[in-house]
Amino acid sequence: MTRDPAAPLRSVLYVPASNPKALAKIGTLAADAVILDLEDAVAPEEKAAARERLCAFFAAKPDQPALLVIRINALNSEWGSSDLEAVKACRPDAVLLPKVDTPRDILAADDALDEIDASKRIGVWAMIETPKAMLNIGAIAALGRDRAARLGCFVAGTNDLAKDTGIRMTPDRRYLVPALSQMVMAARAGSLAVLDGVSNDFRDLDAFAAECREARNMGFDGKTLIHPAQIASTNAIFAPNPKELAEAQAIVDAFADQPGKGVIQINGRMVERLHLAQAERLLAGDKEGNEQP
Numbered sequence: 001m002t003r004d005p006a007a008p009l010r011s012v013l014y015v016p017a018s019n020p021k022a023l024a025k026i027g028t029l030a031a032d033a034v035i036l037d038l039e040d041a042v043a044p045e046e047k048a049a050a051r052e053r054l055c056a057f058f059a060a061k062p063d064q065p066a067l068l069v070i071r072i073n074a075l076n077s078e079w080g081s082s083d084l085e086a087v088k089a090c091r092p093d094a095v096l097l098p099k100v101d102t103p104r105d106i107l108a109a110d111d112a113l114d115e116i117d118a119s120k121r122i123g124v125w126a127m128i129e130t131p132k133a134m135l136n137i138g139a140i141a142a143l144g145r146d147r148a149a150r151l152g153c154f155v156a157g158t159n160d161l162a163k164d165t166g167i168r169m170t171p172d173r174r175y176l177v178p179a180l181s182q183m184v185m186a187a188r189a190g191s192l193a194v195l196d197g198v199s200n201d202f203r204d205l206d207a208f209a210a211e212c213r214e215a216r217n218m219g220f221d222g223k224t225l226i227h228p229a230q231i232a233s234t235n236a237i238f239a240p241n242p243k244e245l246a247e248a249q250a251i252v253d254a255f256a257d258q259p260g261k262g263v264i265q266i267n268g269r270m271v272e273r274l275h276l277a278q279a280e281r282l283l284a285g286d287k288e289g290n291e292q293p
């Protein structure tokens with residue numbers, strides 16, 4: 001695999017491992033990461049065949065830059081141990097755990113992965129999609145600060161969260177936004193990447209772009225996607241735009257001209273050294289503590 005580990009994580013496409021046409025398309029897509037799904041996109045009677053397709057896909061050694069993540073079924077489900085065997089054979093960049101409730105769920109996955117990947121190369125991503133996860137989110141995120149743990153990313157599961165809480169999924173997402181915001185806060189406290197949930201109405205690309213802009217304004221690193229048509233606008237919206245880059249460069253230049261200062265003004269706006277740090281981070285094309293996976 002040729003992926004740069006410091007690459008951005010703007011567009012992250014779910015691909016049902018049961019769908020051969022979709023699997024065949026992966027190499028042609030510009031998604032930053034792909035989540036090969038063995039969980040909810042795969043019906044119970046398709047699970048075994050999906051696992052076999054997944055293993056055949058990895059065995060063909062896909063040489064493409066997207067990060068490859070496998071979403072397994074819960075480890076304590078009837079499919080958990082077979083999914084883990086598939087992970088062992090495939091060696092993806094990360095494993096995405098569904099329906100995480102507590103830090104113990106992450107630690108259990110860490111232990112299971114230690115048995116098949118002692119070098120800790122395979123990361124762990126966590127779906128945040130249950131009411132219990134929302135209540136435990138600080139403790140789950142704290143594992144991101146533990147360098148011995150594999151946790152690298154939170155993924156919002158807005159469909160399950162709506163199902164389990166009764167939150168209505170309105171077009172403006174006003175009832176979901178508080179939970180989404182909590183995910184961003186916790187992820188930052190734990191030095192984790194964080195991805196917004198999917199937009200089910202995949203034919204309405206205008207509404208989708210508005211949702212991407214909202215997610216970016218909320219602090220998400222990127223968005224999870226269900227259809228290839230959603231990739232291009234996601235990549236554009238989550239990339240730094242020329243105006244932001246020019247402003248960041250102006251801040252860096254202004255502090256370079258006035259090295260002893262803690263606070264300056266640029267075009268009538270107060271600028272402090274914390275803004276300098278933000279600008280430098282933007283220009284470096286990275287976010288602090290946001291290593292992947």
Ligand SMILES: CC(C)(COP(=O)(O)OP(=O)(O)OC[C@H]1O[C@@H](n2cnc3c(N)ncnc32)[C@H](O)[C@@H]1OP(=O)(O)O)[C@@H](O)C(=O)NCCC(=O)NCCSC(=O)C[C@H](O)C(=O)O
Nearest residue numbers: 014015016021022025040041157158159160198226227228
């Ligand atoms: C939603 C879909 C079922 C629609 O599929 P389809 O009817 O085939 O759409 P199109 O005809 O427009 O497809 C055009 C071509 O693109 C390929 N395609 C479609 N989707 C994907 C994809 N995700 N990855 C790769 N390629 C894809 C089609 O095969 C067509 O190819 P071709 O004929 O050769 O041109 C479908 O998009 C889909 O299954 N999407 C993913 C669904 C999924 O994974 N769901 C689970 C994750 S969402 C979730 O659970 C989040 C979370 O847990 C929560 O709780 O919220």
Ligand SMILES: [Mg+2]
Nearest residue numbers: 040129157160
């Ligand atoms: Mg879900």
